[in-house]
Amino acid sequence: MEWTSYLAPLSQGAWVTVQLTVYSTILGALCAFLFGLGKLSHNPLVKGISVAYIEIFRGTSLLVQLFWIYFALPIMGQAIGLDLRFPPVVAGVVALALNIGAYGAEVVRGAVQAVPKEQYEAATALNFTGRKRLWRITLPQAIPEMMPTFGNLAVQNLKDTALVSLISLGDMAFRAEQIRNFTQDSVTVYTLVLFMYFGMALVLTACMKLLERYVGRWRAAGR
Amino acid sequence: MNDATDNRDPIIRFDKVVKRFGDHVVLDELDFEVQRGEKVTIIGPSGSGKSTVLRILMTLEEINGGVVYVGGEPLWHQRKGESLEPAGEQHLRQMRSHLGMVFQQFNLFPHMTVLRNLTEAPVQVLGVSKAEAKQRGMELLEMVGLTDQASKYPHQLSGGQQQRVGIARALAMRPKIMLFDEPTSALDPELVGEVLNVIRTLADEHDLTMLLVTHEMHFARQVSDRICFFDKGRIKEQGKPEEIFTAPKEERTKAFLKAVLDPDD
Amino acid sequence: MFFGIEWDTSSQWAFAVSIFPILLHGLVVTLQATVVGFFIALILGLVLAALKSAPTRFIRWPAKLVTEFIRDTPLLIQLFFLFYVLPEFGLTLPAFLTGALALGVQYSAYTSEVYRAGLEAVAKGQREAARALNLASARTFTHIILPQAIPRIIPALGNYLVSIMKDVPVLSVVTVLEMLGVAKIIGDRTGGYLIPLSMVGGLYLVMTIIASFGVRYLDTHLPKRGLSLK
Numbered sequence: 113m114e115w116t117s118y119l120a121p122l123s124q125g126a127w128v129t130v131q132l133t134v135y136s137t138i139l140g141a142l143c144a145f146l147f148g149l150g151k152l153s154h155n156p157l158v159k160g161i162s163v164a165y166i167e168i169f170r171g172t173s174l175l176v177q178l179f180w181i182y183f184a185l186p187i188m189g190q191a192i193g194l195d196l197r198f199p200p201v202v203a204g205v206v207a208l209a210l211n212i213g214a215y216g217a218e219v220v221r222g223a224v225q226a227v228p229k230e231q232y233e234a235a236t237a238l239n240f241t242g243r244k245r246l247w248r249i250t251l252p253q254a255i256p257e258m259m260p261t262f263g264n265l266a267v268q269n270l271k272d273t274a275l276v277s278l279i280s281l282g283d284m285a286f287r288a289e290q291i292r293n294f295t296q297d298s299v300t301v302y303t304l305v306l307f308m309y310f311g312m313a314l315v316l317t318a319c320m321k322l323l324e325r326y327v328g329r330w331r332a333a334g335r
Numbered sequence: 336m337n338d339a340t341d342n343r344d345p346i347i348r349f350d351k352v353v354k355r356f357g358d359h360v361v362l363d364e365l366d367f368e369v370q371r372g373e374k375v376t377i378i379g380p381s382g383s384g385k386s387t388v389l390r391i392l393m394t395l396e397e398i399n400g401g402v403v404y405v406g407g408e409p410l411w412h413q414r415k416g417e418s419l420e421p422a423g424e425q426h427l428r429q430m431r432s433h434l435g436m437v438f439q440q441f442n443l444f445p446h447m448t449v450l451r452n453l454t455e456a457p458v459q460v461l462g463v464s465k466a467e468a469k470q471r472g473m474e475l476l477e478m479v480g481l482t483d484q485a486s487k488y489p490h491q492l493s494g495g496q497q498q499r500v501g502i503a504r505a506l507a508m509r510p511k512i513m514l515f516d517e518p519t520s521a522l523d524p525e526l527v528g529e530v531l532n533v534i535r536t537l538a539d540e541h542d543l544t545m546l547l548v549t550h551e552m553h554f555a556r557q558v559s560d561r562i563c564f565f566d567k568g569r570i571k572e573q574g575k576p577e578e579i580f581t582a583p584k585e586e587r588t589k590a591f592l593k594a595v596l597d598p599d600d
Numbered sequence: 601m602f603f604g605i606e607w608d609t610s611s612q613w614a615f616a617v618s619i620f621p622i623l624l625h626g627l628v629v630t631l632q633a634t635v636v637g638f639f640i641a642l643i644l645g646l647v648l649a650a651l652k653s654a655p656t657r658f659i660r661w662p663a664k665l666v667t668e669f670i671r672d673t674p675l676l677i678q679l680f681f682l683f684y685v686l687p688e689f690g691l692t693l694p695a696f697l698t699g700a701l702a703l704g705v706q707y708s709a710y711t712s713e714v715y716r717a718g719l720e721a722v723a724k725g726q727r728e729a730a731r732a733l734n735l736a737s738a739r740t741f742t743h744i745i746l747p748q749a750i751p752r753i754i755p756a757l758g759n760y761l762v763s764i765m766k767d768v769p770v771l772s773v774v775t776v777l778e779m780l781g782v783a784k785i786i787g788d789r790t791g792g793y794l795i796p797l798s799m800v801g802g803l804y805l806v807m808t809i810i811a812s813f814g815v816r817y818l819d820t821h822l823p824k825r826g827l828s829l830k
Contacts, residue, residue, distance in 0.1 A: 313672035
């Protein structure tokens with residue numbers, strides 16, 4: 113079989129990989145901000161939940177989390193009378209987002225804490241409320257600091273999407289495995305797929321760089 | 336203008352205020368008053384608690400004892416019947432609206448243009464319309480001579496220009512009391528003058544109450560109604576500028592003034 | 601039955617207790633794969649780092665491209681590639697070794713950066729100082745730069761050791777019986793996924809907590825101003 117005939121099924125899988133990456137990165141960023149800021153909260157309950165989330169998802173393996181959500185959660189749901197059976201795509205996006213979100217949360221916390229205390233004082237002197245101080249003063253300065261690491265995490269997340277093929281989601285890795293099973297032409301298939309992932313990673317990196325420049329555009333003014 | 340012992344309705348009153356950092360006592364049962372419209376300069380050796388007075392007034396440092404009154408109301412406390420309780424955030428926000436502060440390091444918001452630095456708090460905190468805030472912002476920029484810099488970012492400005500924006504930003508909130516915390520200490524010598532000129536204009540043309548911490552002794556002498564010499568967390572000596580600078584009574588004051596005025600000696 | 605150990609499904613508690621030794625068998629494999637993979641990553645990373653600082657760009661640039669390629673592609677696909685492609689070239693390795701090799705290759709991209717960053721941080725100022733003292737450059741490297749770089753490098757490498765441990769479950773796809781693979785098989789055979797998978801999660805937490813204490817210990821106890829190599 114010609115290698116070009118692999119392209120149609122692989123690009124179907126590639127589209128699934130792109131969607132998984134986009135959804136789980138966005139959802140993961142939400143988790144990162146929610147729990148990263150939660151860890152800085154003065155409310156002990158909010159802080160406790162955030163710390164527990166971060167430690168559990170950073171402290172265990174993504175594949176363990178994925179299998180737990182896909183295989184174990186339905187059983188637990190049964191025991192407490194809830195239907196927690198998720199389709200693979202939901203389980204996949206949720207596991208990826210929760211996992212990458214936990215790493216992102218530490219980045220958010222670090223960047224927020226790195227905003228100089230003087231900025232906090234200036235905002236207090238101008239009588240900002242706590243919430244407006246966060247949204248208007250702290251986060252706009254912290255977000256550009258997070259971006260380089262967020263870029264790395266997004267690529268990490270793209271790579272991690274390959275694992276959802278193990279709960280039979282038809283992404284690029286899954287299609288590759290199907291084609292190999294069918295053709296036994298492993299050299300061609302895997303070389304092709306490796307380069308496709310590499311290409312996607314380069315595009316994703318470029319997008320994150322653009323985003324980085326956008327959120328930090330005030331830094332470059334007049335330079 | 337006002338005598339140091341004048342007792343009528345002070346706008347700021349420290350009543351036996353204690354402030355400690357760990358074991359170090361910064362303010363030692365400080366009694367201190369400022370009258371409405373008075374311009375007071377605090378001088379003294381570093382570590383004498385000068386800046387702490389301003390930071391307590393701006394609610395950036397809590398106090399460990401005593402009561403601070405601003406406009407007759409306790410700052411760090413709320414009245415509950417006859418007794419005083421530690422203040423909540425709502426009370427602090429209410430009290431803060433009387434005060435504005437200029438920082439040693441300017442502390443402008445780096446992610447906002449100069450004009451936005453002036454309009455953000457009025458719009459977000461006071462609920463002023465954007466158009467009104469902009470108009471007021473431009474007026475203030477004119478006052479500090481920076482209308483042409485309105486759309487630049489702070490890092491594009493010199494230190495002196497940044498500090499003038501810092502003054503305008505504080506004024507945009509229409510405070511009754513302005514606190515200046517060593518406003519020229521972080522500036523190159525050639526930029527000090529432009530900032531002092533703005534403060535001088537403010538002192539001459541407005542009925543603001545002004546409290547300054549500075550090492551610029553000649554300037555302090557020109558603009559102040561009263562000079563307070565701080566030493567070891569207390570006021571060692573205070574009086575009209577001429578008295579303090581020409582005929583200090585205390586040995587500590589003499590030694591300090593000699594050291595700052597004739598550093599080569 | 602697994603590894604010659606029977607499980608007891610009479611109650612959930614009995615089930616958990618009976619599969620614990622089975623999971624420990626898997627845990628041993630996980631740790632072995634971690635250590636072997638880490639060792640390969642250390643060596644391969646050193647090779648990549650050396651190539652990336654080669655005197656000619658005809659070596660430097662390809663080495664950088666390869667590092668980037670390894671870093672930007674999934675471990676799973678690299679593993680499949682090695683598992684299915686190596687035998688076609690007549691190199692048939694046991695699944696465990698193939699898995700450890702895949703881990704080593706993937707993480708060599710990271711370790712090479714750790715070496716480079718650690719050396720560069722020290723080298724900038726020190727190399728000039730050493731040149732001024734007229735020390736020969738090999739001697740500069742072993743006696744001045746390396747002793748200062750190692751305390752920076754080791755904690756960062758420690759973090760990647762923990763990351764490798766968390767990536768070992770991927771090896772289950774090529775039939776390596778590490779902890780998660782074992783738990784999955786127990787689940788497949790008994791229908792009870794909840795207990796074995798939760799236990800694996802718990803064991804992972806314990807291992808990473810111990811490991812992060814270890815890394816923190818190294819970080820605080822390595823002399824910051826340099827390490828004597830003698």
